[in-house]
Amino acid sequence: MSTITDTKNQQEVSESQTRSAWANLRWSDISLQVFLLTVGLIIALPIIIAIFTSFKSVTDINANPYSILPTEWTLENYRTAWNSVPFGRYLVNSAIQSSVIVFFQIAFSIMAAFAFSFLEFPGRDKIFYLILGSLMVPFQLTFIPNFITVSELPDQCMALIGESATICNSLGANTYFGLTVPFLASAFGVFLLRQFFLTLPKDLHDSARIDGAGNFRFLWQIVVPLSKGSISAFGIFAFLSAWSQYLWPLIITNEQSMRTIQIGIRFFLFDQERGVEWGPLMAGAVIVMLPTLIIFLVAQRQLVKGIAMTGLKG
Amino acid sequence: MNTTTNTTPIGRRIFSAIEGYIYLAPTLIILGVFVFYPIISSFNLSLTRVAPFGGAIRYVGLENYQRLFTEIIEGGEYWNSLRVSFLFMLGTVPTGIGISVLLAIALSYPLKRLSWFHRLLIFVPIVISSAVTGVLFRWLYNPAVGYINHWLTYVGVDPGPNWLSSKDWALTAVVLAVVWRQLGFNVIIALAGVQNIDSTYYEAAKVDGANLWHRIRHITLPLLSPTLFFLMIINVINSLQTFGEINILTDGGPGQATNTMVYAIYVDAFVGTPLRGYASAQAYILALLILFMSLVQFRGLGSRVHYS
Numbered sequence: 001m002s003t004i005t006d007t008k009n010q011q012e013v014s015e016s017q018t019r020s021a022w023a024n025l026r027w028s029d030i031s032l033q034v035f036l037l038t039v040g041l042i043i044a045l046p047i048i049i050a051i052f053t054s055f056k057s058v059t060d061i062n063a064n065p066y067s068i069l070p071t072e073w074t075l076e077n078y079r080t081a082w083n084s085v086p087f088g089r090y091l092v093n094s095a096i097q098s099s100v101i102v103f104f105q106i107a108f109s110i111m112a113a114f115a116f117s118f119l120e121f122p123g124r125d126k127i128f129y130l131i132l133g134s135l136m137v138p139f140q141l142t143f144i145p146n147f148i149t150v151s152e153l154p155d156q157c158m159a160l161i162g163e164s165a166t167i168c169n170s171l172g173a174n175t176y177f178g179l180t181v182p183f184l185a186s187a188f189g190v191f192l193l194r195q196f197f198l199t200l201p202k203d204l205h206d207s208a209r210i211d212g213a214g215n216f217r218f219l220w221q222i223v224v225p226l227s228k229g230s231i232s233a234f235g236i237f238a239f240l241s242a243w244s245q246y247l248w249p250l251i252i253t254n255e256q257s258m259r260t261i262q263i264g265i266r267f268f269l270f271d272q273e274r275g276v277e278w279g280p281l282m283a284g285a286v287i288v289m290l291p292t293l294i295i296f297l298v299a300q301r302q303l304v305k306g307i308a309m310t311g312l313k314g
Numbered sequence: 315m316n317t318t319t320n321t322t323p324i325g326r327r328i329f330s331a332i333e334g335y336i337y338l339a340p341t342l343i344i345l346g347v348f349v350f351y352p353i354i355s356s357f358n359l360s361l362t363r364v365a366p367f368g369g370a371i372r373y374v375g376l377e378n379y380q381r382l383f384t385e386i387i388e389g390g391e392y393w394n395s396l397r398v399s400f401l402f403m404l405g406t407v408p409t410g411i412g413i414s415v416l417l418a419i420a421l422s423y424p425l426k427r428l429s430w431f432h433r434l435l436i437f438v439p440i441v442i443s444s445a446v447t448g449v450l451f452r453w454l455y456n457p458a459v460g461y462i463n464h465w466l467t468y469v470g471v472d473p474g475p476n477w478l479s480s481k482d483w484a485l486t487a488v489v490l491a492v493v494w495r496q497l498g499f500n501v502i503i504a505l506a507g508v509q510n511i512d513s514t515y516y517e518a519a520k521v522d523g524a525n526l527w528h529r530i531r532h533i534t535l536p537l538l539s540p541t542l543f544f545l546m547i548i549n550v551i552n553s554l555q556t557f558g559e560i561n562i563l564t565d566g567g568p569g570q571a572t573n574t575m576v577y578a579i580y581v582d583a584f585v586g587t588p589l590r591g592y593a594s595a596q597a598y599i600l601a602l603l604i605l606f607m608s609l610v611q612f613r614g615l616g617s618r619v620h621y622s
Contacts, residue, residue, distance in 0.1 A: 029423075029425065029426070032420060032423055032425060033425065033427070033428060035420060036417075036420055036421065036425075036428075036429075036432040036436075037428070037431075037432065037435075039417065039420075039432075039436065040431070040432045040434075040435030040436050041435060043435055043436050043438070043439065043494070043497060044434075044435040044436075044438050044439075046450045046451070046454060046494070047438060047439075047442065047450070049461065050450055050453075061459075065459045065464075066461060066464045104340075107340075108340040108341045108344070109341070111337040111338070111340065111341070112337060112338050112340075112341040112342075114337055115333075115334040115335075115337035115338050119330075119333060119334040119337065120334070121330075121331055121332070121333070121334035121335065122331070124334060127338065127342070131341065131342075131345060134345050134349045134350065135608075136604075136605055136608035136609065137349050137350075137352075137353060137601070137605075138551075138554075138555060138600070138601050138604040138605070139555070140555065140576055140579060140597050140600050140601060140604070141352060141353065141356055141597050141598065141600075141601035142348060142349055142352035142353075142356070144352075144356060144359065144579075144583050144590055144593060144594055144597060145351070145352035145355040145356045145359065145594075146348050146352060147583075147584075148355075148359075148590075149347065149348070149351075149352075181344070181348070182344070182348040184340070184344050185340060185341040185343075185344035185345050187341075187345065187349075190341060215333060240441060243443070244443035244444065244445075246443065246444050246445050246557065246558040246561070247557050247558070247580070250561070251580075251584050262443055262445040262446075262558075263445070265445055265446065265449055266445055266448070266449070266561070266562055269449055269452065269562065276453075276456075278453055278456075278459060281449060281453065282453070284449075285446050285449050285450060288443065288445065288446050289441070289442055289443070289446050292441035292442070292443070293438075293441060295441065296437075296438060296440070296441040297434075300433075300434065300437065303440070303441075304433070304437065304502050307440075307499060307502045307503065308502050308503065308505070308506035309506075311503060311544060311548070
């Protein structure tokens with residue numbers, strides 16, 4: 001591709017046309033447009049109609065259940081959803097849970113990746129493969145022991161520092177600590193950032209040392225600013241997977257006030273015992289997917305590049 | 315940092331030897347407690363049973379594994395969840411890969427206009443969570459107000475199947491929802507693979523007068539095989555791990571129709587009377603299956619990253 005980048009856009013298109021499976025099939029341009037647009041609309045349709053339905057009034061939904069567009073746009077469903085379950089609280093919980101996870105995954109991954117790419121110490125490569133190996137341990141194996149570990153933390157904490165220690169109560173199930181602690185480190189992040197740090201010239205480290213900068217200063221003042229792209233790409237992945245988490249928040253919270261929004265929408269569906277109100281439910285679903293949809297629209301290129309490069313979703 | 319620059323050369327040497335571990339400490343502690351320790355503790359757990367009265371935890375040796383083995387022999391619940399997981403895999407993996415390769419080839423055509431828009435529409439499910447996927451499809455499948463059966467009437471299927479409450483259709487319903495959510499990821503990987511194919515092959519084929527089908531059949535697909543292999547492994551692992559959609563769409567039912575291995579573990583460990591030992595034995599078997607798939611793929615991961 002590098003040979004093509006300096007030519008004009010027009011040439012690039014016609015040149016790569018002759019160089020793909022599609023060579024010399026110019027007629028297919030229009031039929032492909034139609035095909036891709038149709039398939040694309042079918043794929044995006046569940047999201048599109050969910051968004052439109054969330055703006056339909058309940059009477060509109062009952063009268064015209066299968067129309068795509070609302071006859072009259074209304075925020076009624078959002079009001080109903082917002083008032084019937086504590087969506088605000090769920091949003092706050094998810095925001096806290098996700099940002100804590102993203103913050104610590106970024107910080108800890110930067111530190112570990114730095115150690116693996118710039119420092120030398122005994123056992124370094126073995127430890128790196130150990131961390132990489134943790135990617136192969138499926139969550140299905142760890143979630144039962146982790147549930148027990150986190151649930152028992154308050155008791156163990158009290159045994160250690162005394163019955164009266166109220167801080168111990170903020171460590172177990174139904175706490176932000178319990179929601180986030182198993183995910184504060186990311187082997188994927190360490191791997192991804194190490195890959196990038198290895199591309200930085202070693203001379204940087206040497207000259208920083210000659211200038212008297214310690215490793216810590218070198219990391220935060222030189223490596224991190226140079227790696228903003230990779231770090232933010234990883235941050236996006238970390239956020240998407242933290243925000244979408246399901247199994248762990250489901251088992252580690254049983255109080256409504258501690259549910260994340262993914263679990264909240266599940267109970268919003270399940271708690272409507274007779275006849276689900278689909279309008280408010282779709283309003284709820286739109287609220288849940290809005291942050292990730294916005295990220296997708298803003299950072300689609302980065303996201304796609306990241307997935308294609310690493311083959312991982314985070 | 316002043317403290318380090320002022321120390322003696324020996325102190326400095328000691329510090330620089332342990333400095334790396336300081337940077338690694340947070341990651342190692344978290345992974346140690348929540349990934350590595352559970353490898354051992356869940357095996358220990360799988361050798362225990364909670365006594366029916368009093369709740370004391372008893373060591374029972376391989377009893378839980380024996381029970382699973384008996385269930386396989388006798389065609390019990392565990393046999394069913396193995397069967398359902400296998401069918402789920404057969405439903406999701408070839409469908410997901412087939413559709414995504416087709417779309418990747420179509421997307422690789424250098425359209426002058428709108429190609430960003432096609433990609434936007436096709437990729438968008440990658441940011442949808444499994445909970446939202448479950449909620450959306452629960453609505454779409456609804457026999458009274460759902461769009462899917464309504465649209466089926468246009469092609470002469472009337473009435474459509476009772477997707478989520480029919481034993482024959484529930485698994486298919488979950489499969490379709492999961493294929494939908496994972497499609498964007500699969501297309502992105504497949505597209506990267508298609509675009510990596512050296513264009514000179516196509517030029518040579520053009521000289522030989524090969525048509526589009528021949529070029530796809532004899533150039534694109536064979537050269538895509540490393541990507542296809544990677545996609546297959548990843549999709550098998552994902553299919554073995556699917557949880558959210560099942561939880562919301564069918565809760566493992568109707569009957570046991572969608573009670574996959576993962577779902578059975580969750581139900582045994584957390585729903586009703588917790589059977590954590592028995593669930594852990596199942597988790598261990600599932601983990602070994604996934605580990606095997608990961609090991610097969612692991613070498614591929616290294617070479618992929620080297621390559622890019």
